Amino acid sequence: MDDIYRRHAATVYKYLLSLCHDPHTAEELTQETFYQAVRSIGRFDGSCQVSTWLCQIAKHLFYQHLRKQRRETPLPEEEGALPPLPSAEEEVLDQSGRLDLLRRVHGLPEPGREVVYLRIFGNLSFREIGAVLGRTETWARVTYYRCKERLKNGGEWDEE
Structure with a gap:
């Protein structure tokens, strides 16, 4: 199991980091992933x-973490405890482009969506993406390229 940990810990960590965007949580979930792997080998x-x-x-543990986090999030007791919210106009201007892109990425068919998430948010190499998804590096490159072209074309496949 030590060899498996050495070979795959970085991949699992990067994958979890792409999901949660928090290094501390990704590290905790990586450790829990290998603990669960030992239990269920x-x-x-x-x-x-x-x-x-x-x-x-790791993905199942991340989903468990999200469910647990939603249950445990305390409500603020004082009105002054809330951070000031940006105006609706500021929020729309700041996030409209980002949200539009995320909506379009979310609308991609699987497994392309996951390839894009792993590449952009997880900073995984195409080799690592291929390994995570049980495919080849070339498949990951082609899938990413096709999804990127689809996003450029407003969601339509380019039939060249």
Whole structure:
């Protein structure tokens, strides 16, 4: 298991960081991922790569973390405890482009959406993306390129 940890810990960490955008949480979830992997190694049937199996465990742990976080988020007790909110106009101007892009990325079909998320938000290489998704580096490159072109064309596939 030590060898598996050394070979795959960075990939699992980057994957989790792409999901949660918090290094501390990604580190905690990476450790929990390998703990769960040790507990369930007997159920690993070898039908996929080890990195794919580990990232699936990590994804489930991340979703558990989100559910737990939603339940535990306290409500502010004092009105003064809330940070000042930007005006609606400022918020729209600041986030309209970013939100539009995220909506368009979210509208991509799987597995292209996940490839884009892993590449942009997780800063994973195409080789790492291929390993996480159980595909080749070339497949990850082509899928990313096609999704990028689709986003440029407003969501339509370019039929060249």
